[in-house]
Amino acid sequence: MKLFSFNKRNSEKVNLVQTCEAKTATHPFSAFEEYVPLSHAKMSLYSSLREAVPVIDAAISKLVRLIGTFEIVCKDKTAQKAVDRFFKSVKVNGTSYGVEQFIYTYFDQLLTYGTAVGEIVMNKDKTKVCALYNASLENIELSAKRSPLDIDVMVRSSTGELKKVKDQSLILLSLLNQTPSKAVGNSILSGLPFVSSILLKILNSIGQNFDRVGNVRFAVTYKPESNSSTVSSKQKADQIAKEWSRAMRDKTRVCDFVSVGDVSIKAIGADNQILDADVPMRHILEQIVSKLSIPPFLLGFSWSSTERMSSQQADILTSELEYYRTNLNPVIRRIADAFFKAQGLYEDFEIVWNNISLLDETELASARLQNAQAALLEKELESQEKSEKNQESKRQAHNSNKSGYDLLSKTETKLSGVKS
Numbered sequence: 346m347k348l349f350s351f352n353k354r355n356s357e358k359v360n361l362v363q364t365c366e367a368k369t370a371t372h373p374f375s376a377f378e379e380y381v382p383l384s385h386a387k388m389s390l391y392s393s394l395r396e397a398v399p400v401i402d403a404a405i406s407k408l409v410r411l412i413g414t415f416e417i418v419c420k421d422k423t424a425q426k427a428v429d430r431f432f433k434s435v436k437v438n439g440t441s442y443g444v445e446q447f448i449y450t451y452f453d454q455l456l457t458y459g460t461a462v463g464e465i466v467m468n469k470d471k472t473k474v475c476a477l478y479n480a481s482l483e484n485i486e487l488s489a490k491r492s493p494l495d496i497d498v499m500v501r502s503s504t505g506e507l508k509k510v511k512d513q514s515l516i517l518l519s520l521l522n523q524t525p526s527k528a529v530g531n532s533i534l535s536g537l538p539f540v541s542s543i544l545l546k547i548l549n550s551i552g553q554n555f556d557r558v559g560n561v562r563f564a565v566t567y568k569p570e571s572n573s574s575t576v577s578s579k580q581k582a583d584q585i586a587k588e589w590s591r592a593m594r595d596k597t598r599v600c601d602f603v604s605v606g607d608v609s610i611k612a613i614g615a616d617n618q619i620l621d622a623d624v625p626m627r628h629i630l631e632q633i634v635s636k637l638s639i640p641p642f643l644l645g646f647s648w649s650s651t652e653r654m655s656s657q658q659a660d661i662l663t664s665e666l667e668y669y670r671t672n673l674n675p676v677i678r679r680i681a682d683a684f685f686k687a688q689g690l691y692e693d694f695e696i697v698w699n700n701i702s703l704l705d706e707t708e709l710a711s712a713r714l715q716n717a718q719a720a721l722l723e724k725e726l727e728s729q730e731k732s733e734k735n736q737e738s739k740r741q742a743h744n745s746n747k748s749g750y751d752l753l754s755k756t757e758t759k760l761s762g763v764k765s
Contacts, residue, residue, distance in 0.1 A: 388482055391457050391534045398541050400630060401534065403644055404637040409453050411666055412673070414445060415698045417681050424685070424692045431684050436476040444680060447477040448673060455521050455672070458482055459530030462498060463517035463676070465683050474684050487518075487528045496528045515683070517676050537636055544629045547622050561612050565589050568607040581606065638665045663701050670698055 395402040417432065419425040437447040447463065455461035462480040467473065486499040486507055498516045499507045510516055520530030567585055569578035585604055627648075634641055640658035641648050677696050685692050 387532075388458050390538060391532055394534055394537060394541055395457065397545055398633070400633055400644060401537065401541070401637065404634070404639045405453060405456050405533075407639060407643055408456060408637075408666070408669070409449050411662070411701065412449075412452055412669060413666070413699045413701055415448075415677065415696055417677075417694050418697050419692050419694045421692060424690060424694075427688065428681060428684060428692075428694070431474070435474060438477075438479055444477065444677070447479065447680075448677065450479045451517070451519070451676065452669065452673060454479065454482070455519050455530070456533050459521045459532035459535070460487075461517075461519045461521075465515040465517065465680060467515065467683075467687065471687065473687050474680075477680065489528045517679060519672055519676060521672065533637060537633060540629050540632045544626065544633075547626055547629075551622060563589075563593075564611050566609045566611075567604075568609075570606065638662065666701050 395405065417425075417428045419428060432444045434442060435444060435447075436442055437444075438450070441447075451461045451463050460482060462482060462485050464478040464480055465474060466476040466478055468475055484501045486501060488497040488499050488509070489495075496518065497513060498510050498518060500510060501507055520528065521533070522531040523529065524531065565585060567578075567582050569581065585608065588604070630646070634644065634646070638661070640662055642658075643662075674696055681694060681696075
């Protein structure tokens with residue numbers, strides 16, 4: 346176990362990036378060109394999408410749960426026990442504990458907004474990691490300096506003033522599908538607002554149609570006689586309307602409506618046909634599911650799918666989750682590094698993720714069983730070959746001994762004949 350040594354941030358000199366456009370001061374307030382604001386309109390839009398379209402919220406929640414669990418593996422047993430205890434007991438936000446809870450919230454924010462920001466909270470002496478905090482993006486701005494390799498996190502105060510975070514080494518920042526040369530991440534929901542708006546229009550129109558047609562309304566038409574006066578016709582119409590309303594609003598019992606004269610009753614909208622929304626809704630949902638990279642059967646859609654197609658979709662989902670894990674590994678590594686630094690230790694470690702799904706566990710167990718059976722069969726064949734070889738050698742030795750005995754007996758017979 347060695348002492349842990351850290352270099353300060355930006356201590357190494359890095360040459361300027363040659364493929365990046367050089368930034369020069371064009372006006373007294375050119376510092377504003379370095380800031381990359383996070384679009385609050387987009388963030389509220391993505392939050393509204395998750396709330397309005399349950400499929401999107403379910404897909405992101407399943408991705409967060411399917412990402413799996415992880416552990417830190419160290420060679421030193423003492424360091425292993427310490428880091429295991431820390432990863433399980435560290436406080437996260439206000440009510441949770443454990444680094445996994447922090448990573449799940451962090452990953453949910455990263456998928457939804459394309460950007461995730463967290464913070465490692467230390468004590469005053471920086472000798473202990475006290476907590477992990479998931480920052481809200483509402484007051485966060487990103488600042489790209491002259492080099493695009495250096496991104497600073499800025500915090501906007503209640504007065505609107507931007508302040509740079511003092512200790513940037515304690516800030517955890519991840520950008521999903523980052524745009525080249527820009528400190529901007531892209532959400533997996535980008536491209537979905539248009540098709541989602543069409544889906545919401547269809548759902549809203551279905552609700553309105555059922556309000557109009559599903560809740561049956563009637564049109565009562567009274568045709569007065571030609572010789573009746575206007576006053577009497579109006580009185581009869583008011584009486585018919587009153588009795589009809591009483592008959593329809595009485596929920597305790599079924600009422601009959603009796604009228605005198607030429608009265609016709611028709612259900613409003615009974616002759617109209619509601620448009621079939623299954624086909625357009627399925628087309629839109631297919632677009633949404635393809636963007637979210639989630640197999641349809643995981644979201645409860647019983648679309649036509651074969652067993653082979655389902656396994657292929659599961660393999661694609663596995664590759665997607667592996668990609669997301671590579672985005673989370675740097676964050677986990679920085680948390681572990683901060684813990685070892687606070688302890689004054691240097692320890693090499695690895696981040697080991699569990700297998701993604703129970704299906705993988707079953708397939709691995711089946712493969713191990715088949716390998717064991719193949720090895721056992723090979724051993725049985727080898728032992729059978731050895732036994733056959735031993736039997737053949739014994740047979741050959743027996744035959745050679747028998748031939749020698751026969752030769753000896755013949756020689757003795759000949760010698761006995763000569764003596765006689």
